Amino acid sequence: MISSGKETLKLENQLCFRLYNLSKSMNRLYAPVLKELELTYPQYLVMLVLWQATEPLKVKALGEKLDLDTGTLSPLLKRMEKLNLLSRNRNKEDERSVEIKLTQHGQSLKTKAEHIPTQMFKVTKLSIDKLHNLNKMLDKLSENIG
Amino acid sequence: MISSGKETLKLENQLCFRLYNLSKSMNRLYAPVLKELELTYPQYLVMLVLWQATEPLKVKALGEKLDLDTGTLSPLLKRMEKLNLLSRNRNKEDERSVEIKLTQHGQSLKTKAEHIPTQMFKVTKLSIDKLHNLNKMLDKLSENIG
DNA sequence: TGCATTTAAGTTGTGCACAATGTATATTTT
DNA sequence: AAAATATACATTGTGCACAACTTAAATGCA
Numbered sequence: 001m002i003s004s005g006k007e008t009l010k011l012e013n014q015l016c017f018r019l020y021n022l023s024k025s026m027n028r029l030y031a032p033v034l035k036e037l038e039l040t041y042p043q044y045l046v047m048l049v050l051w052q053a054t055e056p057l058k059v060k061a062l063g064e065k066l067d068l069d070t071g072t073l074s075p076l077l078k079r080m081e082k083l084n085l086l087s088r089n090r091n092k093e094d095e096r097s098v099e100i101k102l103t104q105h106g107q108s109l110k111t112k113a114e115h116i117p118t119q120m121f122k123v124t125k126l127s128i129d130k131l132h133n134l135n136k137m138l139d140k141l142s143e144n145i146g
Numbered sequence: 147m148i149s150s151g152k153e154t155l156k157l158e159n160q161l162c163f164r165l166y167n168l169s170k171s172m173n174r175l176y177a178p179v180l181k182e183l184e185l186t187y188p189q190y191l192v193m194l195v196l197w198q199a200t201e202p203l204k205v206k207a208l209g210e211k212l213d214l215d216t217g218t219l220s221p222l223l224k225r226m227e228k229l230n231l232l233s234r235n236r237n238k239e240d241e242r243s244v245e246i247k248l249t250q251h252g253q254s255l256k257t258k259a260e261h262i263p264t265q266m267f268k269v270t271k272l273s274i275d276k277l278h279n280l281n282k283m284l285d286k287l288s289e290n291i292g
Numbered sequence: 293t294g295c296a297t298t299t300a301a302g303t304t305g306t307g308c309a310c311a312a313t314g315t316a317t318a319t320t321t322t
Numbered sequence: 323a324a325a326a327t328a329t330a331c332a333t334t335g336t337g338c339a340c341a342a343c344t345t346a347a348a349t350g351c352a
Contacts, residue, residue: 008263009256011194011211015270015277016172018284020191021213023169024309025292026162031310042338045166048157060300065157067167070301072339078302079337096300096347110155117154124161125290131161134287137280138164144271146171170339177340188308206330216331218309224332225307242317242330 029123033116037109042068043080044113050086051110056099058091085109175269179262183255188214189226190259196232197256202245204237231255 011017027041034044049065050057063073077100080086085106091097126134157163173187180190195211196203209219223246226232231252237243272280 009194009197009260011191011198014194014263015281015284016176016187016266017191017194018281018288019165019169019172020187022284022288022291023165024213025288026165027309029291030162040337041162041166045157045163048155048160048163051155052157058300059302067170068338069340071303071341074302076338094300094348098301114155117160120162123291124287126287130283134283135161135164137276137283138161138168141270141272141280142164142168142171145175145269146167173339186307204330214308215310217311217333220332222308240318240330244331 029120030116033119037112038083039109042066042072042076043085046076046080047085047106047109047113050100050102050106051113056089056101058097058099060097062100080106175266176262179265183258184229185255188212188218188222189231192222192226193231193252193255193259196246196248196252197259202235202247204243204245206243208246226252 007013030041030044034041037044039047045066046062049062059070059073059077062077063069066073068076077086077088081088084103086103087101089099089101091099121131124131153159176187176190180187183190185193191212192208195208205216205219205223208223209215212219214222223232223234227234230249232249233247235245235247237245267277270277
């Protein structure tokens with residue numbers, strides 16, 4: 001039962017705590033694998049977006065895809081530029097925006113990353129059906145609270 | 147299909163990205179509600195543990211329940227002590243350990259927090275059955291990767 | 293055209309997470 | 323009992339997240 005009783009304040013009953021812990025667990029799971037590419041987890045997410053992109057992406061577009069604001073993205077992208085993963089250039093047509101492009105090094109990392117999703121899927125020990133089902137439930141939840 | 151093909155590196159296909167985003171969304175959902183109690187989300191989790199506890203908890207025990215190490219907990223608990231939420235005292239029997247106890251103020255906040263789980267449950271727009279089902283799937287995943 | 297408004301990034305400050313290391317106390321081993 | 327090991331917590335340093343604010347360029351409109 002869901003009511004304002006004794007049980008509701010128990011840590012173990014909180015969906016948010018499960019998501020918080022799973023997110024941390026995932027991070028820890030990815031960290032050693034990504035270390036081989038010298039990437040942090042958020043940097044990996046940026047790379048995922050850029051590897052898919054067919055043209056330079058503005059910071060704003062990146063932020064929308066990753067649900068991150070410039071307060072997070074600006075320093076993150078600066079660090080990635082320093083690591084020679086990408087370039088940041090002011091758009092000539094609109095000097096407000098900055099275009100993010102992979103460097104050759106950044107592009108070349110894609111090959112080394114291609115095994116990661118499969119490897120991680122195996123670690124979850126989920127069947128493909130269960131994964132799809134879970135994804136669907138999480139998407140629905142995202143839609144409801146996002 | 148799961149294989150090392152084109153699709154696997156797509157951001158939208160990553161379970162980890164869903165969890166990462168949902169965790170952030172949850173945080174944002176809780177932030178304004180917790181602000182009324184002057185708590186951050188991790189501080190709220192600490193309070194959930196302490197509100198349930200029948201005796202003072204050692205930092206280590208708290209860390210195990212929350213899956214946080216002392217590098218995170220020590221400064222977090224210090225901030226909470228400063229906010230007059232809890233006290234930190236060296237154990238007389240074992241000077242290595244530190245006992246965490248709620249202050250009266252910390253204890254009194256429990257009443258003000260009692261509406262939060264129910265309120266948050268409503269926001270998710272999930273049925274109780276679906277919530278239980280999702281919780282079960284997430285616990286299973288936790289067990290597999292944790 | 294001039295000025296207010298909007299838009300795109302960047303900056304500042306706070307609070308986590310966590311790896312790596314340090315410090316002090318307790319326990320175990322010899 | 324002395325030395326080695328283990329335990330509990332703290333500290334340092336890096337990298338996010340995000341709120342709040344700033345800066346500069348583009349757009350809208352009187």
